[in-house]
Amino acid sequence: MKLYSLPLSPFAARVRLSIYRKGLDVDIVSPEGGLKSNDYLTLNPMGQVPTLVLNSGVAIPESATILEYLEDIFPTPSLRPINAQDLALARLFLRLPDFHIRPAIFILRDMRDPTKRNEEEVETQFEILDKGLSYIEHYLSGDTWAVGDQPSIADCALVPVLNIVNLMESIFGQPDLISKYRKLGAYWQAAKSDEINAKVIAEQLAAIPKASAQVK
Numbered sequence: 001m002k003l004y005s006l007p008l009s010p011f012a013a014r015v016r017l018s019i020y021r022k023g024l025d026v027d028i029v030s031p032e033g034g035l036k037s038n039d040y041l042t043l044n045p046m047g048q049v050p051t052l053v054l055n056s057g058v059a060i061p062e063s064a065t066i067l068e069y070l071e072d073i074f075p076t077p078s079l080r081p082i083n084a085q086d087l088a089l090a091r092l093f094l095r096l097p098d099f100h101i102r103p104a105i106f107i108l109r110d111m112r113d114p115t116k117r118n119e120e121e122v123e124t125q126f127e128i129l130d131k132g133l134s135y136i137e138h139y140l141s142g143d144t145w146a147v148g149d150q151p152s153i154a155d156c157a158l159v160p161v162l163n164i165v166n167l168m169e170s171i172f173g174q175p176d177l178i179s180k181y182r183k184l185g186a187y188w189q190a191a192k193s194d195e196i197n198a199k200v201i202a203e204q205l206a207a208i209p210k211a212s213a214q215v216k
């Protein structure tokens with residue numbers, strides 16, 4: 001199998017976390033001609049990462065779909081909570097960032113250059129991010145892992161996106177939104193001390209200019 005990934009992408013990083021936790025033999029590559037090249041659009045017409053190309057040649061897009069596929073094909077070690085309640089919560093943690101964090105991050109990403117920055121818009125997007133984080137806080141278990149007592153697809157979803165939130169705070173000189181939340185702050189501290197999470201966090205940070213790479 002081959003995973004098309006970009007190091008910084010929180011959605012591709014979700015899948016890398018699963019691959020590393022499961023110890024899978026997957027070739028992880030960047031889209032050679034870019035996300036909008038004809039070759040890549042043939043694989044994924046949305047021109048996004050991640051895309052998982054199966055040995056059959058079929059290419060699966062969408063991080064949540066790929067994570068579930070990997071659980072089906074490689075059930076051990078399982079990152080899928082066993083009981084239905086925990087599984088529902090884990091799937092929620094895959095969706096909350098998509099709806100409540102991703103849009104603000106993309107807008108902020110395009111204003112990273114101070115000359116392209118609209119300060120009012122920056123404040124608005126950080127308010128939106130803060131709201132998104134408050135939803136995550138609401139549903140977090142308050143333990144080391146997002147759901148239950150072991151790593152799951154929920155942690156694959158949360159850790160890379162929290163890393164990007166943290167990064168945006170550094171770039172825009174904003175206060176630390178994550179640690180303001182009791183459960184989320186403790187979760188992020190614990191997450192960073194896990195070896196596999198730390199590997200993916202480091203991969204993301206290695207993809208950006210050193211000056212912006214401070215993780216709080």
Ligand SMILES: N[C@@H](CCC(=O)N[C@@H](CS)C(=O)NCC(=O)O)C(=O)O
Pocket residue numbers: 008009010011012035046047048049050061062063064098
């Ligand atoms: N819902 C998608 C989102 C993927 C996504 O937004 N990927 C970004 C990188 S973080 C991307 O490829 N952006 C390029 C674009 O949308 O044109 C998923 O979960 O895989």
